[in-house]
Amino acid sequence: MNAAFSHDWEHAVVTGGAGFVGSHLCAALLNSGTAVTCVDDFSTGRPENISELLDRPGFTLLEANVSEPFHVARPPDLVLHFASPASPADYLRLPLHTMEAGSLGTRNALALAHGAGARFLLASTSEVYGDPQQHPQNERYWGNVNPVGPRSVYDEAKRFGEALTTAEADAQGTDTGIVRLFNTYGPRMRGYDGRAVPTFIRQALAGEPLTVTGDGLQTRSLCYVDDTVSGILAAAAHGMRGPVNIGNPNEITMLELARLVIELTGSRSEISFIERPTDDPAVRCPDITLALDKLEWEPLVPAEEGLRRTIAWYRAHTDS
Numbered sequence: 001m002n003a004a005f006s007h008d009w010e011h012a013v014v015t016g017g018a019g020f021v022g023s024h025l026c027a028a029l030l031n032s033g034t035a036v037t038c039v040d041d042f043s044t045g046r047p048e049n050i051s052e053l054l055d056r057p058g059f060t061l062l063e064a065n066v067s068e069p070f071h072v073a074r075p076p077d078l079v080l081h082f083a084s085p086a087s088p089a090d091y092l093r094l095p096l097h098t099m100e101a102g103s104l105g106t107r108n109a110l111a112l113a114h115g116a117g118a119r120f121l122l123a124s125t126s127e128v129y130g131d132p133q134q135h136p137q138n139e140r141y142w143g144n145v146n147p148v149g150p151r152s153v154y155d156e157a158k159r160f161g162e163a164l165t166t167a168e169a170d171a172q173g174t175d176t177g178i179v180r181l182f183n184t185y186g187p188r189m190r191g192y193d194g195r196a197v198p199t200f201i202r203q204a205l206a207g208e209p210l211t212v213t214g215d216g217l218q219t220r221s222l223c224y225v226d227d228t229v230s231g232i233l234a235a236a237a238h239g240m241r242g243p244v245n246i247g248n249p250n251e252i253t254m255l256e257l258a259r260l261v262i263e264l265t266g267s268r269s270e271i272s273f274i275e276r277p278t279d280d281p282a283v284r285c286p287d288i289t290l291a292l293d294k295l296e297w298e299p300l301v302p303a304e305e306g307l308r309r310t311i312a313w314y315r316a317h318t319d320s
Ligand code: NAD
Pocket: 015, 016, 017, 018, 019, 020, 021, 022, 039, 040, 041, 042, 043, 044, 045, 046, 064, 065, 066, 067, 081, 082, 083, 084, 085, 086, 087, 090, 097, 100, 101, 105, 123, 124, 125, 126, 180, 181, 182, 183, 184, 185
């Protein structure tokens, strides 16, 4: 059981709050009594992700691009910077927007936190490890990133965001933290966002072949979104600077994942193999020793259970 995090935040700003992870974060904060301002430009997020939150007391939506200066009516005591395209399909479609969200967006969100005396948390990513030469990856590993490869718009923007966050803490004394999120899945991922879990579920429910890239032996470690959210809030409440890995160390090959989705959906779909994208990492697995030691956090939802919940959501939202 994860240790319950205790906090006394009155008002949190969540940039990217209408996205997949951000919308779950907004809901968790509201549920724990914190008022939330969600700042989002809907470049990759969807209004329906937050439609249930709009009428809740304490929830405010500010439609704005965080890469340009934005103004929040009430000063926050917590700023969670999650605004950024995150799936390869999105950041390849929006390369400059992605680089700006990681650089100018991070700068603006940091300025908001500094001005309000708030704690700031950056959503970084396992992608800062690139195609890793150390396995599993702990926070001391510096990564193996191609700075001019197709994925660099995302990887390097996040690496710059981490550097900027660290510089801001050193130079300005802002209370900052960095979470490096590994692959997260769950309800509200878009079926066409290109990530493996929603793609496989959409294909399996439609009876289409599941498209596995390469030989399917590349691994990912998949963390259910409720676990990711509890890790993020634990890091925010702890006050640690990080970076800290938040992810599920249980590795699964893409082929195993495809077979599991077919089994859990009861689909008759077959598996077809397609070309693997450039610079796609071969392995990805977090070492979560730091999160366990400092935050007393670890993922609790097993893959089968998380996939069952996600599949149930997709069945109820066939337009996703
Ligand atoms: P998402 O695309 O569902 O959500 C991102 C949200 O940010 C969207 O609502 C989008 O409209 C908004 N946004 C993007 N650029 C913006 C801008 N300039 N101004 C205002 N809003 C903007 O993606 P997600 O999977 O929920 O990821 C959220 C965050 O978590 C991202 O920072 C991502 O890098 C990080 N992350 C996610 C994962 C994962 O597995 N989902 C893994 C690692 C890191």
